[in-house]
Amino acid sequence: MIAVLLSVFFLALTSNRTAQADELPEVATPPLYGFCMEISDAKKRTIPEQVSMLAELGFDGVGYPLWLDGNMEKNLAAIDAAGIEAYVFYARVNVKPGATAYDPRVVTAMEKLKGRRATICLLIQGLPAGDPRGMPQAVKLLKELGDVAQRCDLRVSIYHHLADWTERLDHAIEVIERVDHPRVGVNFNLCHWLKLEGEKDYRPTLRRAADKLFAVTINGAKLGTTTWTDGLIQPLDKGDFDNRALLTFLKEINYTGPVGLMCYGISGDAREHLERSMGVWKSWYASDEKN
Secondary structure, eight states, X not given: OHXXXXXXXXXXXXXXXXHHHHHSOOOOOOOEEEESTTSSOTTOOOHHHHHHHHHHHTOOEEEEEOOOSSOHHHHHHHHHHHTOEEEEEEEXXXXXXXXXXXXXXXXXXXXXXXXXXXXXXEEEESSSTTOGGGHHHHHHHHHHHHHHHHHHTOEEEEOOOTTSTTOSHHHHHHHHHHHOOTTEXXXXXXXXXXXXXTTOOOHHHHHHTGGGEEEEEEOBOOTTOOOTBTTTBBOTTSSSOOHHHHHHHHHHTTOOSOEEEEOTTOOSOHXXXXXXXXXXXXXXXXXXXXX
């Protein structure tokens, strides 16, 4: 009888351990892309040089302005040759009543991206932040571009940016809820969140947007400052914002997209600060794998 009880006990113990092991989150490193890393680069690298550098350093992709100057094919060829992905492009649209909503070349450029599964991030401008006069035009143009994105197997996302009409993420979410289009979502841009919201808890807002969160950018950041360079935008080895907690929460809400490294305004040789950030990024996930 004792032998039977012991057998049942050890079987239950083994089963419990197995269940606990199965419940542990699977460690997976999100794709990391360089964003705005070319703007302040002291070396003034060409696009082929930029994407080759990113590939050499271990980045999975890149984000750029949506090329409307006729160089789309040439630049995409450089990205493909480097073996990385074009994850995001950004463009500007205008919601001021009577204004041209967007350059018609935006649609042409999106069509040239067909099948790449990129996200077109829109900076929505033309009116003061949150001005209700912009809502009808915003809903209209986002539905239009959402349809183009669906046709081209792309996505469209509102890039919340300081001084834009949708500078606050809460407002951007309200807009996409009204649009209600499967290809229209929002970004989470850490530096702009911190600039406007300070140390406000981001989790309720991101949880609300979880199903429509299409793009994320992070960076090292010093809390309690409003300065961009060397303040709210730094390499990952600088600042005191807890990016690991943010990444953990993104995983909790099932965000599976790429993560951008915001580099706007970081001076000096881009390779130097990108290499430092990549070292930190790799250490985070190597540490998680050990645990």
